[in-house]
Amino acid sequence: MSNNNNIIENDVKNNTNQNSNKNVIEVRNLGKKFDVENKGLLFSKNINPDAVFSDNHDGFVLKDVNLDIKEGEFHIFLGASGCGKSTLLNIIAGFLNPTEGSITCEGNPIVKPGPERGVVFQNADQAIFPWLTVYKNVEYGLKAQGIKKAERKPIVENALKLVGLQDHAKKHPSELSGGMKQRVQIARSIASNPKILIMDEPFGALDAQTRRTLQDEFIEIWKKTGKTILFVTHDLQEAVYLGQKISIFSASPDARIITQVDVPFDYPRNLDDPVISEFERKVHEKLEEAINIHKDKNIDKSALSA
Amino acid sequence: MLSQTAELKKESLNSYFHNVSLEASNEVSITNQKKRVKSIAKGKTAKNAVNKFLKTGIISWVILFIAWELASRAMSPEFLPGPIATFKGLKELALAGTLWADIKISMIRVGIGWGRALLIAIPLGLLIGRFKVVKSIVEPLINFFRFIPAIGFLTLFLMWFGVGEESKLVLITYAAVFPIIINTIAGVASIDPVKYQAAQSLGANSIYTFFTVTVPGAIPNILTGVRLGLSSAIISIVAAEMLAASEGLGYLIFTSRLYYRTDWIFAGIIVLGIIGFLADKLIRFLAFKLFKFYGVAKQ
Ligand SMILES: Nc1ncnc2c1ncn2[C@@H]1O[C@H](COP(=O)(O)OP(=O)(O)OP(=O)(O)O)[C@@H](O)[C@H]1O
Ligand SMILES: [Mg+2]
Numbered sequence: 001m002s003n004n005n006n007i008i009e010n011d012v013k014n015n016t017n018q019n020s021n022k023n024v025i026e027v028r029n030l031g032k033k034f035d036v037e038n039k040g041l042l043f044s045k046n047i048n049p050d051a052v053f054s055d056n057h058d059g060f061v062l063k064d065v066n067l068d069i070k071e072g073e074f075h076i077f078l079g080a081s082g083c084g085k086s087t088l089l090n091i092i093a094g095f096l097n098p099t100e101g102s103i104t105c106e107g108n109p110i111v112k113p114g115p116e117r118g119v120v121f122q123n124a125d126q127a128i129f130p131w132l133t134v135y136k137n138v139e140y141g142l143k144a145q146g147i148k149k150a151e152r153k154p155i156v157e158n159a160l161k162l163v164g165l166q167d168h169a170k171k172h173p174s175e176l177s178g179g180m181k182q183r184v185q186i187a188r189s190i191a192s193n194p195k196i197l198i199m200d201e202p203f204g205a206l207d208a209q210t211r212r213t214l215q216d217e218f219i220e221i222w223k224k225t226g227k228t229i230l231f232v233t234h235d236l237q238e239a240v241y242l243g244q245k246i247s248i249f250s251a252s253p254d255a256r257i258i259t260q261v262d263v264p265f266d267y268p269r270n271l272d273d274p275v276i277s278e279f280e281r282k283v284h285e286k287l288e289e290a291i292n293i294h295k296d297k298n299i300d301k302s303a304l305s306a
Numbered sequence: 307m308l309s310q311t312a313e314l315k316k317e318s319l320n321s322y323f324h325n326v327s328l329e330a331s332n333e334v335s336i337t338n339q340k341k342r343v344k345s346i347a348k349g350k351t352a353k354n355a356v357n358k359f360l361k362t363g364i365i366s367w368v369i370l371f372i373a374w375e376l377a378s379r380a381m382s383p384e385f386l387p388g389p390i391a392t393f394k395g396l397k398e399l400a401l402a403g404t405l406w407a408d409i410k411i412s413m414i415r416v417g418i419g420w421g422r423a424l425l426i427a428i429p430l431g432l433l434i435g436r437f438k439v440v441k442s443i444v445e446p447l448i449n450f451f452r453f454i455p456a457i458g459f460l461t462l463f464l465m466w467f468g469v470g471e472e473s474k475l476v477l478i479t480y481a482a483v484f485p486i487i488i489n490t491i492a493g494v495a496s497i498d499p500v501k502y503q504a505a506q507s508l509g510a511n512s513i514y515t516f517f518t519v520t521v522p523g524a525i526p527n528i529l530t531g532v533r534l535g536l537s538s539a540i541i542s543i544v545a546a547e548m549l550a551a552s553e554g555l556g557y558l559i560f561t562s563r564l565y566y567r568t569d570w571i572f573a574g575i576i577v578l579g580i581i582g583f584l585a586d587k588l589i590r591f592l593a594f595k596l597f598k599f600y601g602v603a604k605q
Contacts, residue, residue, distance in 0.1 A: 095503055115509035126500040131522045131600045140518070141508030172599045192508055 024196050024228045025069040025092060030101030032062040032087055061087055063254040065101070067247060069196065069230060074222060076239045077232040078283075079249030080291045085232045086200055092230065093119050093198050106195060115141055118189030120199040124181035128173050128188070135160070135169040137184050141192035159187040162221055179210040186221065196228040203238070215241060219267050236287065240280045241269055248283075248290045258290045387569040392576065395569030404553075409577060412543050412555040415471070419478025419546075420539040427483045427535070428528060431490025436520050448487060456481040457545045469550035481542035485534035493527025494520055525600040529593045533586055540582045 094113035121127035163183035378388030399405040467473035547556030562570035
């Protein structure tokens with residue numbers, strides 16, 4: 001794996017945010033397979049999935065995943081569709097549990113969702129509360145955590161200002177555009193002051209123009225807040241435009257993070273810059289390699305059995 | 307040289323872009339446009355008026371009344387009183403003063419019985435929908451009892467709760483409770499799991515999530531249940547006032563047969579129908595006013 005790390009051995013000094021060497025997220029030898037759902041059976045969560053499931057192949061979506069996410073880093077997950085990016089992200093968010101291996105946030109094992117790991121979902125319509133105003137949506141996490149009203153107000157106002165929605169505080173989500181709804185989600189997560197902001201293709205459902213605007217705005221938000229970002233995308237350009245570090249996944253089953261790329265360019269980046277296009281092409285090569293490793297493995301197997 | 311061709315290219319490219327001016331190019335086209343707009347508007351308002359008229363449902367009522375009157379004349383008016391006879395009967399009851407007393411007592415019974423049903427069914431439905439343990443214990447019972455009509459319990463309720471008000475209220479509540487519970491459960495099931503994930507990630511515990519995601523998220527379906535529950539309550543008033551009652555619309559409908567006053571029966575039925583219709587309109591109006599942003603549809 002280490003031989004893949006040297007695409008560009010850069011110094012991260014160029015980057016706007018000074019990353020400390022502290023790891024916010026540490027993933028060690030993590031594996032995940034989805035077991036049979038035990039719906040309808042009460043208190044039956046602890047059935048050993050191996051006992052229920054005895055397939056020929058082991059059925060791991062993710063296998064031997066190792067990952068460090070540094071404090072303040074803009075970290076990208078890049079990989080083919082279905083490789084398990086969302087699965088790993090959901091494990092980090094605490095929505096899913098790993099089958100094997102360990103995962104920690106600032107040294108504490110992750111077992112369930114928590115406000116120190118803010119999540120921005122792809123579909124804002126699903127994620128925000130249509131019955132609450134923009135203000136109350138952003139206030140939700142603070143209220144849930146029992147923060148007093150007087151303390152909530154400046155936090156909410158700041159978060160709204162950060163995403164440029166201060167003039168829309170009294171509106172309801174149905175009165176907002178798609179891009180504005182996504183801004184509400186970002187503000188709502190940031191208001192809870194999370195250690196890391198986890199985003200699964202947050203701009204994937206937006207039109208190209210709005211996506212570009214939000215990407216630029218989000219870089220500014222990241223710079224201002226200095227948050228650690230984990231951002232999933234399968235858009236190579238988006239990855240190169242936004243990320244400081246790109247983790248590339250191999251294909252599932254048994255997917256893992258197979259290559260990591262440091263992106264050495266300052267923000268804002270100009271994708272038409274020949275140096276950056278060349279870099280993008282190289283990342284693309286690595287991505288293709290990562291996807292094909294698995295295919296080669298399969299071919300080898302079938303060749304052996306033939 | 308080079309820069310010149312660049313300049314040329316630029317110019318020729320520019321010819322592909324046209325500014326759209328705010329004013330139309332000449333007067334003639336403006337007046338023409340105005341005329342067209344006007345005639346379209348005229349056609350539209352006429353169409354709107356027709357649509358509005360159709361929406362009132364007056365046509366269906368006129369057809370019903372005509373058919374009803376014709377049918378009544380074809381048969382004997384005692385067997386099937388027509389709308390005119392019914393209206394006369396209604397007038398008679400209203401003038402005698404008993405109609406208002408009957409409406410009042412029946413509405414109080416429906417109101418209390420239905421209100422109790424709301425208090426029982428909405429929290430229960432929410433708990434069943436959200437918590438598996440509650441669901442596994444309560445739902446089988448509900449799925450059994452909801453198929454037994456209220457009238458089946460009539461005698462038992464009289465025995466258990468006496469001949470006074472209580473047995474009638476219990477009967478109405480029983481009838482109204484099931485549609486509310488079932489729709490509330492459906493409402494909870496309709497909530498997107500992403501909303502729960504979002505709430506948890508923002509630090510909400512399960513009690514907070516219940517009140518801030520489950521309850522508001524289920525409101526559109528709860529309101530459907532509330533409306534269906536009201537119609538069940540109104541329907542069951544006849545059964546509730548069938549035995550051991552001395553007033554009420556159900557009593558009126560049920561006892562008028564003793565005097566062969568079929569016109570009074572019809573009068574009672576129509577009053578019940580109108581009350582239900584108006585109450586439902588009122589609920590829908592209030593629901594839209596109060597819960598517009600919860601996803602409650604306007605009419
Ligand atoms: N709940 C589940 N039960 C069973 N299998 C699942 C479940 N969720 C995901 N999978 C499987 O795990 C694999 C990885 O899915 P995942 O959603 O993580 O992919 P992804 O990388 O996010 O893809 P995309 O880019 O399309 O979003 C897929 O093969 C998928 O079929
Ligand atoms: Mg995904």
